[in-house]
Amino acid sequence: MFAPRTLLPVLAVALVSAGCSGSGTTASASPEESASSASPAASATPSASPSSAFCLDLSTFQVGSLAYRADAGKAINGEPLDFKELRRKAILVLDMGDRMKSSAPPDIAEHFRTVLKAIKASSSKLKEGSTVRDVVDPLYGKKNAPAFEALNGYECKPAS
Numbered sequence: 186m187f188a189p190r191t192l193l194p195v196l197a198v199a200l201v202s203a204g205c206s207g208s209g210t211t212a213s214a215s216p217e218e219s220a221s222s223a224s225p226a227a228s229a230t231p232s233a234s235p236s237s238a239f240c241l242d243l244s245t246f247q248v249g250s251l252a253y254r255a256d257a258g259k260a261i262n263g264e265p266l267d268f269k270e271l272r273r274k275a276i277l278v279l280d281m282g283d284r285m286k287s288s289a290p291p292d293i294a295e296h297f298r299t300v301l302k303a304i305k306a307s308s309s310k311l312k313e314g315s316t317v318r319d320v321v322d323p324l325y326g327k328k329n330a331p332a333f334e335a336l337n338g339y340e341c342k343p344a345s
Contacts, residue, residue, distance in 0.1 A: 238288040240341035242281055247337055249278040250300060254324045254333065257307055260317040261325075268311045275308030293339050299332035 253274045260266050282301045289297045303323040310319035323329055 237290070237341065239285050239290060242285050243339070243341060246278065246281050246285060247339075249274065249281065250304060250333070251337065253278055253304060253308075257320055257324055260321055266311070266320070271311050272308060275304055275311075278304055279308070290341075293336060296332040296335040296339075299329055300336050303329040303332070 253271065256271055256274065257266065279301065282297070282304075286298065286301065306323040307320050324333070
């Protein structure tokens with residue numbers, strides 16, 4: 186699924202302006218991880234480097250998931266939801282997320298999968314007869330909120 190022409194410039198600007206930046210620090214690796222990463226060519230572990238597939242799309246994914254979450258959250262205040270528009274946003278975000286999933290770095294992979302599942306669960310309830318809770322709880326409930334927070338604050342670090 187490709188983004189409609191009207192959304193592509195917005196997503197491109199978000200990706201270019203936000204980018205993947207890091208603090209320059211790296212996490213301490215366990216001896217097992219250090220030994221397995223001695224040869225970069227032999228390592229199949231996804232990388233959080235700015236040039237990794239995950240990092241190249243991270244900013245756009247963060248913007249898309251925030252937009253979906255905010256628009257669906259309007260139901261909390263009793264505002265009517267545009268099911269068609271929310272489904273469209275969910276499809277775009279989920280499609281991008283599915284392509285990113287295999288290259289998610291280990292330190293964020295679980296949260297990333299949780300966010301994808303939450304958006305999928307929420308968007309599956311975008312139909313007549315669903316309650317506000319059906320749509321909003323996967324996005325704002327205590328179970329998934331930490332994953333959204335972690336992913337929204339995640340930054341890819343430069344390769345060391």
